[in-house]
Amino acid sequence: RGLGLSIGVVTPYRAQAELIDDILRNLLGHGTRHEWSVATTHGFQGDERDVIYFSPVIGPSMTARQAAFAADKNLVNVALTRARRRLVIVGNMDACLTHQNALSDLAAYVSRLEAGSFDSPLELALHGALLERGISAQTGVVVAGHRLDLAIVDHSHRIDIECDGAAFHTDRNLDSARDRAIEAEGWKVIRFSGRRLCNNLEDCVEEVLVALH
Numbered sequence: 283r284g285l286g287l288s289i290g291v292v293t294p295y296r297a298q299a300e301l302i303d304d305i306l307r308n309l310l311g312h313g314t315r316h317e318w319s320v321a322t323t324h325g326f327q328g329d330e331r332d333v334i335y336f337s338p339v340i341g342p343s344m345t346a347r348q349a350a351f352a353a354d355k356n357l358v359n360v361a362l363t364r365a366r367r368r369l370v371i372v373g374n375m376d377a378c379l380t381h382q383n384a385l386s387d388l389a390a391y392v393s394r395l396e397a398g399s400f401d402s403p404l405e406l407a408l409h410g411a412l413l414e415r416g417i418s419a420q421t422g423v424v425v426a427g428h429r430l431d432l433a434i435v436d437h438s439h440r441i442d443i444e445c446d447g448a449a450f451h452t453d454r455n456l457d458s459a460r461d462r463a464i465e466a467e468g469w470k471v472i473r474f475s476g477r478r479l480c481n482n483l484e485d486c487v488e489e490v491l492v493a494l495h
Contacts, residue, residue, distance in 0.1 A: 287332040287333055287367070288317070288318075288319075288331040288332045288333070289317060289318040289319075289331055289332065289333045289334075289335070290318065290319050290320070290321070290326065290329070290330075290331030290333070290334050290335070290364060290365075291303075291306075291318065291319070291320040291321075291334075291335045291336075291337065292320075292321060292322070292323055292325075292326045292334055292335070292336050292337070292360075292361045292364060293320075293322060293323070293336070293337040293338070293339055294322060294323050294338065294339060294351060294352040294354075294357055294361075295322065295339050295351075295352070296322050298337055298339045299320050299321055299322050299325075302320050302337065303320040306318060306320065319331070323357040323358075323360050323361050324357075324360075326360060326361070326364050327360055329364065330364050330365070330366055331364060331365065331366065332365070332366045332367045332368070333365060333367060333368045333369075333370065334361070334364045334365035334368070334369050334370070335370045335371075335372055336361045336362065336369065336370070336371045336372070336373075337372050337373060338352055338371070338373040338374075338378060338385055339352055339373070340352055340353075340373060340374060340377045340378050340380075340381075340385060341374055341377050342374065342376070342377045342380070344377070346381045346383075349380075349381050349383065349385070350381075350383065352385065353381065353383035353384045353385040353386075354384070355384045358384045358385060358388065362388075371388075371392065375389050375392065375393060375418050376416065376417075376418055376436065379393075379413070379416040379417070379418060380416050386416075389418070390413045393413060393418045393419075400421060401431065401445075402445060404445040404474075404476055404479045404480070405421070405431050405432060405445045407479065407483060408432060408443065408445060408474070408479060408483065408486060408487070409421075409432060411483050411484070411486075411487045412432075412434075412487060412490065415487055415491065417434060417490065417491070417494070418434075419432040419433060419434050419443065420432070420433045420434075420435065421433075423435075423442075425442065425463075425464050425467050425469060426463040426464055426466070426467050427463075428460050428463065428464060430442045430443075430444075430464070431443055431444045431445050432444075432445070434490070434494070436494075439470070439493070439494055440468055440469045440470065441469065441470050441471075441472060441490070441493055441494070442464055442469050442470070442471045442472070443472050443473075443474070443490065444457075444461075444471065444472070444473045444474070445474055445476070445479060446473055446474065446475050446476055457473075461473075470493060472489065472490065472493060474486045474489075
């Protein structure tokens with residue numbers, strides 16, 4: 283507020299648009315209504331705002347059929363192209379990754395952007411393989427003073443995945459001490475050797491999936 287920027291909130295479902303509109307009215311007051319607008323994706327066709335917030339509304343309990351409407355390629359394209367200066371996506375990334383559609387492609391793309399740089403090609407390969415199975419792993423997470431190779435965090439799991447390439451983790455005693463410090467913070471540590479990642483990446487992915495269930 284007060285920056286002279288027009289703000290829009292776009293969402294596929296009318297009920298979500300009405301809910302967000304009501305919340306903003308209660309929080310900001312009716313007098314500020316001209317500063318922002320909330321509408322369905324259809325309602326924003328042909329319109330633009332300086333800043334757009336996109337709410338996909340996809341949740342973990344939705345079936346592929348229920349999610350199909352929100353994932354319509356034309357609607358997603360409209361939502362992503364209404365912003366003049368900045369686009370902010372607010373949603374459940376793991377739920378969007380669940381179904382093979384335009385939203386899962388978008389979630390995978392955003393996850394790669396957020397992951398940033400990788401310390402090794404092994405991390406990149408495992409990150410991509412997990413994404414294909416609907417699992418988003420983060421890089422750059424620091425626990426107990428240690429930077430994790432890949433981290434998976436959800437409502438019931440905190441998993442540190444270490445990719446032990448030839449040029450990394452050469453001190454086993456140091457690695458063991460590091461793992462104990464991270465486990466003391468409530469994390470599960472999974473280590474994969476570089477040889478195993480190179481020769482049987484799918485087996486590594488399956489082990490991670492087992493740890494998540």
